[in-house]
Amino acid sequence: MSFPWAKEYKPSHPFMQWMDEKLPIPRLVYNAVGGGYEVPRNLNYFWNFGFLAGLCLILQIVTGVVMAMHYAANTAVAFDTVEMTMRDVNWGWLMRYAHANGASAFFVVIYIHIFRGFFYGSYKAPREMVWLLGVVIFLLMMATAFMGYVLPWGQMSFWGAKVITGLFSAIPLVGEPLQQWLLGGFAPDNAALNRFFSLHFLLPFVILGVVILHIWALHIPGSSNPTGVEVKSESDTVPFYPYYVAKDGWAIGVFAILFCAMVFFFPNYLGHPDNYIPANPMSTPAHIVPEWYFWPFYAILRAFTQDFLFIPAKLMGVMAMFGAILVWFFLPWLDKSPVRSGAYRPLYRKFFFFGLLPAMAVLFYCGGAPAQEPFVMLSQLAGLYYFAHFLIIIPIVSAIEKPDPLPFSITEAVLGADEEAKLAPSPSATVA
Amino acid sequence: MAEADGVRRRDFINIAAVSAAGVAGVGIVVPLVSQMSASADVLAASSTEIDISSIQPGQAIKAIFRKQPVFVRNLTPHEIEEANKVDVSSLRDPQTLEQRTKEGKTNWLITMGVCTHLGCVPLGAGEGEPRGEFGGYFCPCHGSTYDTAARIRKGPAPKNLEVPVYEFTKDTVVKIG
Numbered sequence: 261m262s263f264p265w266a267k268e269y270k271p272s273h274p275f276m277q278w279m280d281e282k283l284p285i286p287r288l289v290y291n292a293v294g295g296g297y298e299v300p301r302n303l304n305y306f307w308n309f310g311f312l313a314g315l316c317l318i319l320q321i322v323t324g325v326v327m328a329m330h331y332a333a334n335t336a337v338a339f340d341t342v343e344m345t346m347r348d349v350n351w352g353w354l355m356r357y358a359h360a361n362g363a364s365a366f367f368v369v370i371y372i373h374i375f376r377g378f379f380y381g382s383y384k385a386p387r388e389m390v391w392l393l394g395v396v397i398f399l400l401m402m403a404t405a406f407m408g409y410v411l412p413w414g415q416m417s418f419w420g421a422k423v424i425t426g427l428f429s430a431i432p433l434v435g436e437p438l439q440q441w442l443l444g445g446f447a448p449d450n451a452a453l454n455r456f457f458s459l460h461f462l463l464p465f466v467i468l469g470v471v472i473l474h475i476w477a478l479h480i481p482g483s484s485n486p487t488g489v490e491v492k493s494e495s496d497t498v499p500f501y502p503y504y505v506a507k508d509g510w511a512i513g514v515f516a517i518l519f520c521a522m523v524f525f526f527p528n529y530l531g532h533p534d535n536y537i538p539a540n541p542m543s544t545p546a547h548i549v550p551e552w553y554f555w556p557f558y559a560i561l562r563a564f565t566q567d568f569l570f571i572p573a574k575l576m577g578v579m580a581m582f583g584a585i586l587v588w589f590f591l592p593w594l595d596k597s598p599v600r601s602g603a604y605r606p607l608y609r610k611f612f613f614f615g616l617l618p619a620m621a622v623l624f625y626c627g628g629a630p631a632q633e634p635f636v637m638l639s640q641l642a643g644l645y646y647f648a649h650f651l652i653i654i655p656i657v658s659a660i661e662k663p664d665p666l667p668f669s670i671t672e673a674v675l676g677a678d679e680e681a682k683l684a685p686s687p688s689a690t691v692a
Numbered sequence: 693m694a695e696a697d698g699v700r701r702r703d704f705i706n707i708a709a710v711s712a713a714g715v716a717g718v719g720i721v722v723p724l725v726s727q728m729s730a731s732a733d734v735l736a737a738s739s740t741e742i743d744i745s746s747i748q749p750g751q752a753i754k755a756i757f758r759k760q761p762v763f764v765r766n767l768t769p770h771e772i773e774e775a776n777k778v779d780v781s782s783l784r785d786p787q788t789l790e791q792r793t794k795e796g797k798t799n800w801l802i803t804m805g806v807c808t809h810l811g812c813v814p815l816g817a818g819e820g821e822p823r824g825e826f827g828g829y830f831c832p833c834h835g836s837t838y839d840t841a842a843r844i845r846k847g848p849a850p851k852n853l854e855v856p857v858y859e860f861t862k863d864t865v866v867k868i869g
Contacts, residue, residue: 426810440730444730444734445730447806455728542805544831631834
């Protein structure tokens with residue numbers, strides 16, 4: 261699981277030696293995030309976001325378990341128990357604001373983490389499985405976040421639940437029975453609220469499980485790095501502890517400052533005032549929008565306004581919305597370029613910065629805007645580019661592009677010269 | 693069983709054991725899946741009586757049926773005329789006003805107040821709410837526009853507003869469900 265020069269775990273205390281024989285958890289931790297895990301020496305700050313994502317997950321689980329101690333999943337009292345948590349429970353306001361903004365923080369971190377992967381080709385062999393598991397985590401996060409937003413049973417909670425489960429009714433034949441099965445009724449009600457609570461509690465632990473698989477899969481080839489050149493020798497790496505533990509600690513500090521600024525000074529900035537109105541099944545709010553982290557995909561959903569051949573517009577929108585994420589599963593095979601990092605891919609880099617990022621920005625903006633022109637047309641254009649980027653542009657670019665020359669090794673990229681390169685210029689020095 | 697038949701005792705036990713495990717697996721999954729469907733109490737509460745005597749022509753009310761809104765509208769002669777003027781074959785979900793109302797009571801348009809796109813409550817039943825360019829209902833969520841017979845005319849919704857099962861128990865009372 262690691263490079264031959266990685267230090268072995270050698271417990272000195274008799275108790276730790278005894279433990280290592282019976283249940284070698286300290287060894288596992290040492291090899292996973294301790295001195296035994298050798299990491300490329302040239303990671304930039306974008307590599308801090310995986311660690312921060314793990315931190316967000318723990319933050320959400322801790323604040324969430326606390327919130328659940330004061331919450332009742334019943335339509336008659338759910339809204340009131342959340343308000344009571346805010347007003348009467350000791351520090352309840354802090355727990356709720358930390359949990360609600362924690363969800364947003366988690367998505368900020370995860371979007372940066374994903375786009376880091378896009379730019380540096382982290383999805384490419386030998387790390388395809390890391391990427392696939394990451395997409396699974398993202399899908400689970402979206403389901404968890406959606407169900408969590410329903411729990412306060414405000415107007416946005418109710419109508420969000422209705423609209424999102426309404427997506428399933430677009431599926432031919434089984435759609436409506438499926439929607440009723442998901443909700444346990446004809447519209448969101450007690451049955452739906454209870455099951456959403458149950459699943460909202462369960463899924464974070466499923467995410468935790470998949471995160472462990474994600475890290476496990478990562479540790480087999482080892483971490484990628486900004487050059488995309490694989491590790492060749494000992495001079496290319498430093499041990500995770502203390503080097504990256506210290507760097508991640510610094511990242512925690514920056515994250516905590518920004519997060520606390522949100523929680524203490526703008527706790528409702530990312531929320532919707534309508535969700536402080538109790539759910540009313542008789543009246544839809546004038547402007548329904550999901551939480552900001554769903555906006556790009558919501559924009560794609562709404563971009564379809566015309567039936568296409570025999571497929572109704574509604575079904576097209578739903579398929580495109582799910583397809584926008586599912587296409588990520590195929591990315592390791594759509595991008596055939598042997599060069600991983602965008603830093604050495606001039607053409608890919610242009611499409612990333614002047615195509616994908618602006619298209620995402622437009623989709624983000626339009627997803628939160630009302631369903632009117634010009635936002636519908638902008639969503640259509642940006643959505644079209646989004647799919648073209650993954651399905652057409654990336655395969656073509658990876659076939660025709662002439663990449664810049666790669667450094668011999670990470671050490672050469674960092675120091676300008678690698679002693680090993682002079683001694684053994686053949687790539688056979690590579691160690692798996 | 694003799695070996696000469698090509699079927700050994702061990703094969704039989706294997707197939708029987710795997711089959712039994714399969715049946716048991718289905719037996720466990722069925723209740724786990726079906727418990728999520730609408731429960732008996734949800735299915736039971738499904739008819740509503742509405743007094744319509746106070747609804748003047750041009751007015752509409754919102755009632756509740758299966759915890760969802762129902763629109764009961766008393767159409768004006770002008771609205772009926774507007775609905776009948778439309779070329780039915782040009783509609784996304786072709787239906788005439790007659791097909792959507794009861795015989796002799798064409799002015800009573802009773803539909804679910806649930807947009808067929810993603811389930812929002814369209815505007816237009818309440819006093820002063822916008823009714824869209826076709827004079828029926830307008831859904832603010834994604835801009836679906838319905839005409840005076842509550843048929844879809846514009847926007848993403850695939851179908852007309854659903855007409856629930858109902859009957860006139862008296863001239864002034866409707867029973868829905």
